[in-house]
Amino acid sequence: MMKLYVAGGCSEHGRNSFLVSGEHTTVLVDAGKMKEKPDKPFPELSEEVVRKVDYLFLTHSHTDHTGAIGFLKKLGFRGKIVASSATLNLIPELKGYETIALKDRAVPGEEFFLEEDLAVTWGRAGHCVGSVWYSIRAEGRTVLFTGDYEEQSLAYDCDAIRGRRADLAVVDCAYGYEKEDAAEHWEALGAALDNLVHTDRPLLFPVPSHGRGFDVIRLLAERGVETVLTESLIREYQDSTNREFWLKESFTDAVKKLKKRDIQDFRREFETAIAEGKPFPESCRDTAILVRDSQLVKEANRHIAVGVEAMGGRTILTGKQDPASFARKLFNDGAADFFRISVHQNIEEMRRLAGRNHFKKIVPYHCREKLTFPEKEIMVLEPGDSVEI
């Protein structure tokens, strides 16, 4: 008999971690850290269980999926780590562990064997560079993990999950009851940008690392907007492992046309304007600025936000704001707009995905809302719960 144990990530946001165990199989999918609850940041896993884990599968590099690797290490984790090479290259805590890069074993959609009775199929999940979904087959059962999943990214390629059979699927449902789906979000943001660009006012986009920033770049490139990218974003693009594989060709083509404004020039002009007591340099009107600081934690970026507002410009937020953040404050003060860029699914998108596959049981994850479903195959679980596969 196989079993899924939720160590974290169901009915909460963060510390995603799922244990799949059977007679001779013990694998863990993701080991995340929860920012929201500092008293309970790590998955509910005991030393005894962690020592038994043979493989840790990582879906992608974000902290809510990998931030507990140090915690596992402390509990005596000695297994091997399976992930895309792009993900492996982004996580420093892996030193000393044997790692298995997916692309070295199989192409997307093709099954490979880790053990005689442990087979894996993977594909790109469209969420960020290196993000993947897994289908894991062992002891006569198949469990599918979508990971953080988005089929309609403008930047990241996705090997859409179609026609797959699984006894149980753990499916991204982070947006819960939110009504708009990815297509509607794109439409809203696109329409807003059409009104805001080339109106002689600056726009600021605070974006997270490894995620929505690339989608924003494409939208700006397609609209011919002069764009300032901070050094960290330029590095993120240049350093992405196998970026041609993870990024859409249409994205790469659009980026080639991006009207890039030099960041050093921008900073110089900005600093001069500040020194002269002016809030924002005239020459930086009609410019979009991307900073890799989604919550606007850094003083320098807050400075830019204030300058943008003083010039009649807007700060455009594209994802969740932390309650105590400067980004949220701007939004509450009416100085920022919020247009979501989908990097996850809502309930309807989860249902749609289920309808295109054959999942016997479905476990929604990544949503902090209390969810209820009329369908008896959809199981709402909590950390500490187990279900038979």
Ligand SMILES: [Zn+2]
């Ligand atoms: Zn993520």
Ligand SMILES: [Zn+2]
């Ligand atoms: Zn996540």
